Amino acid sequence: MDDIAHTNFTFEYCFPDNNASCKKEVQTGPAYIFLFIVLSFISVCTVFLNLLVIISISHYKQLHTPTNLIILSLAVADFLVGLIVMPGNIMQLMDSCWYLGNVACSIFPLMTSLSMFASLYSLVLIAVDRYIAVSDPLLYPSRVTVSKMSICITLGWSFCLIYIIIIMHFSDHLISTQLYATCYGECVLVMKHSLLIFDFMVSFLTPCSVILILYGLIFKVAKRQAKAIRNVTNGASQKQANVSGSSQNKAAKKLSFVIFVYLSCWIPFYFSSISVENVTTSSMVWTVFGWLMFFNSSMNPIIYAIFYQWFRVSAKHIMTCRIFETSSSRFNLFSDHV
Template sequence: MDNTDYRQNITVQYCFPDNNASCRKEVHGGPGFIFVFIFLSCISVCTVFLNLLVIISISHFKQLHTPTNLLILSLSVADLLVGLIVMPVNILQLIDSCWYYGKIACIIFPLFCYLSVLASVFSLVLIAVDRYIAVCDPLLYTSRVTNCKMSMCIILGWSSCLLYDVILYYYNDHLIPTQLYETCHGECLLVIQHSWVIFDLVVSFVMPCSVIVILYAFIFNVARNQAKTIRAISDGASQKRRTEISGSSHTKAAKKLGTIIFVYLACWIPYYISSLCVESMTSSSMVWTVFTFVLYMNSALNPLLYSVFYSWFRVSVKYIVTCKIFESSSSRFNLALCLTVQ
């Protein structure tokens, strides 16, 4: 009975019926796969929509042209590419095992996929560095961190990610991380060797994660010391009020930093744990598919963590949805003033 149900859910066809060298494709049906398809498609759409709102907001409103927001813009661009290109291609391959995009796309797609994810991680690291400087050296922050310097850092970071990706994928004879196989027309099979997984684990996860956790630990410690200083210099009737304010802000900062670190680790750890448990992984395996999408979900959660919870984002979204951004003076609108009025 189980075998009969399985055959009913999987129909063997050909990717290119007119080509004798065509691969066979497996079209997965049934309620389970339909639910997975709808669920993953919704994640992809939400990823594109949320990151697009962030990009439009920061790009349009001149008040939001700050070094920190430039980093959030860089993060949103990387996450937008994940939701717009990487996720849909992987969803289609999950439902239909064929590769319809040709040999060149088969070579370029892994490069593009990894560049998007790596650029997203790099932006997260830069955001942690930016917040560390802002909290630990607030008086000199505006002079040390400018829009021009931040733009150069972002360009340099993306270029470094691209160079790292190209060298490791195509030009390093001593460290060949992946192999692309095409045994028939319509197949693009990516095999990742165990040695590459270990190296990538260190470069793409351990190092960035260590930097983010250490910097946010310093930020948390500095914020706590600042709260103690405020309580120490407070006296009289204002002491209780200032203590309540500092304690509230301290709690909010701790929750935000804890959420950022937890989400980052939750999205990345499953992929690398599963990768280390086998000698090699292929892009056709279900383990690869599941944990890769868990990793990609970080791109959908990033705009929620870094933008949606910010008050300026809510105001800017209101202007975007109501099409008021098309007004001639909307780019110079004072979002802080609008928040005060509301």
């Protein structure tokens, strides 16, 4: 707190040659320098981890499966968060100015919303995919194919884009980028309370409910399958039953962690945003809880990729440049000797 109290604020102009320029609040205290370093590190890690996932799934033919296509979609969305959304917010947080012009001011919130909504949509698809795989494992290969999943992902991203454009239109941001700006060099998006309620229903409550219901069903099916295995096993195969039960417990713990991280990152923003009249991109609600949602994009590659052997092996190949070897796309990523 002492660091923040002694923070130095130097007032300059964002555009000194423009009489209508906003004042630039340069925050140079130790606390803000530390914050800048931490947020920049999170941004770099988000880009790096998701880029590893994108390269791995795109390059290695062994990873061209329906489930991995969803993880690829998730990684692309989270990559955009780390590459575009986080740096843009860091820039505004550090000196409060927008240097990229009106067009970029219109596009930036659209890219922010699209990447985060697409990330959330990918989480829903993963839940659906896992439910089908657990509830009907024998018919899963025929019901869920690479081509069908590609169509679902494309339609999902298209829906996200159309929805975000409609929301931005009704918030007047795409019509007049300076509608809520008080001076030149300011880029502010204001979400009206009525739109926040609607967005809360579409962008959070509905997908959250779908994810929770599906994972609840997955737990129920897994528990039923584990009980069925125990009932049909005898003393000779008890060890196999224990292994299967252990596998089910690990899967349950992983799903529990997925739900916990997802809710922890998204609930604070939406519940705080609907409690105020309007939310602007310069408000404390967006600054604090918005970054918590961004942080979810850093956690996703850890949850959905680093837990798996194929990611560790492929990441090792990429960082040691083995990916450039002839026929590297056909490497076996599921063997200890690759």
